[in-house]
Amino acid sequence: MNKIKLTDNLSLSQIIRGFWRLDSWNMSTEELINNMRACIDMGVTSFDTAEIYAGTLCESLMGEAFAKDTTLRGKVELISKTGIFKEEINGRSFGYYNTTYDRIKQSCKESLQRLHTDHLDLYLIHREDPLLDPWEAGRALLDLKKEGLVKEIGVSNFDPFKFDGLNKAVDGALVTNQIEWNPVCFEHFNSGMMDYLTANKIHPMIWSPLAGGRLFKEDDPLCKKAMDKITEIAKRHNCEPDTIVYAWIIYHPVQAMPIVGSQKIERIESAVKALDIKLEHYEWYEIYAASGQQQIR
Numbered sequence: 493m494n495k496i497k498l499t500d501n502l503s504l505s506q507i508i509r510g511f512w513r514l515d516s517w518n519m520s521t522e523e524l525i526n527n528m529r530a531c532i533d534m535g536v537t538s539f540d541t542a543e544i545y546a547g548t549l550c551e552s553l554m555g556e557a558f559a560k561d562t563t564l565r566g567k568v569e570l571i572s573k574t575g576i577f578k579e580e581i582n583g584r585s586f587g588y589y590n591t592t593y594d595r596i597k598q599s600c601k602e603s604l605q606r607l608h609t610d611h612l613d614l615y616l617i618h619r620e621d622p623l624l625d626p627w628e629a630g631r632a633l634l635d636l637k638k639e640g641l642v643k644e645i646g647v648s649n650f651d652p653f654k655f656d657g658l659n660k661a662v663d664g665a666l667v668t669n670q671i672e673w674n675p676v677c678f679e680h681f682n683s684g685m686m687d688y689l690t691a692n693k694i695h696p697m698i699w700s701p702l703a704g705g706r707l708f709k710e711d712d713p714l715c716k717k718a719m720d721k722i723t724e725i726a727k728r729h730n731c732e733p734d735t736i737v738y739a740w741i742i743y744h745p746v747q748a749m750p751i752v753g754s755q756k757i758e759r760i761e762s763a764v765k766a767l768d769i770k771l772e773h774y775e776w777y778e779i780y781a782a783s784g785q786q787q788i789r
């Protein structure tokens with residue numbers, strides 16, 4: 493397994509395992525432990541979660557696995573996120589952001605408790621918050637680092653302006669931006685984020701690399717166009733179409749780390765196989781242009 497070095501203190505497996513959908517997997521703690529062990533055996537040692545996933549349930553389920561098999565935690569790099577909250581307010585569920593100093597500190601401590609661990613390897617601000625005060629949020633993140641509760645800090649879904657603002661406040665300590673990228677989503681190419689990250693040698697984590705499974709749905713015209721091309725390329729390389737998508741993401745010089753969201757071990761194996769696929773240079777552009785959203789002029 494390739495390791496991507498983020499700092500002297502932290503490297504992640506290039507293929508990361510995401511646990512956002514864990515609450516729908518209907519796994520017992522024992523099954524989850526076996527599932528986690530199978531990932532670790534493949535070298536997929538970096539695990540991604542967030543406090544908001546299933547209203548903190550995903551962190552708790554992972555924590556039960558770490559508590560039951562105490563050898564697991566030391567074998568993985570654990571990533572969580574804060575900043576999004578959903579509450580019952582005046583009888584209605586309402587989602588909002590909170591990236592204040594006290595909230596970030598409290599959230600991290602609560603995540604550690606749920607996950608049955610004494611530190612996170614990487615802690616991210618989950619989404620851009622229109623009320624983000626980079627100096628206040630930055631101070632909270634740096635204090636968590638100083639206290640040894642998190643090894644490294646980063647963000648998710650930030651545009652280049654917000655990334656730059658917070659990164660100034662933490663003296664350049666942000667080690668990643670976790671962003672969406674797949675053959676039908678190019679937001680961060682169009683915002684300049686990919687150029688920013690590549691130029692600054694900051695390696696992004698990529699969420700929904702398969703568009704959350706939509707890529708395989710025939711009724712979505714953009715996905716269908718992209719998948720027709722991806723399937724054609726997969727035949728040339730004698731592999732599964734999803735392997736080609738991961739190979740396409742890994743090909744980029746930014747050295748991205750796709751986060752696999754599937755519950756199925758064989759689908760994680762398909763992602764790992766991408767590390768051995770050598771795409772032709774032109775094939776990268778074939779996929780880039782396949783959905784029709786990006787023009788090659």
Ligand SMILES: NC(=O)c1ccc[n+]([C@@H]2O[C@H](COP(=O)([O-])OP(=O)(O)OC[C@H]3O[C@@H](n4cnc5c(N)ncnc54)[C@H](OP(=O)(O)O)[C@@H]3O)[C@@H](O)[C@H]2O)c1
Binds near residue numbers: 509541618705752
């Ligand atoms: N930072 C953020 O804002 C953010 C947002 C979303 C997600 N994330 C992170 O990114 C991770 C990955 O996101 P994701 O779950 O959306 O990733 P994904 O890998 O794009 O999608 C996973 C979904 O696709 C399905 N799928 C995979 N292969 C398939 C196939 N060949 N045919 C049909 N369906 C298939 C999976 O079903 P099966 O389980 O049945 O295989 C699963 O439901 C999450 O777990 C989370 O850690 C972060």
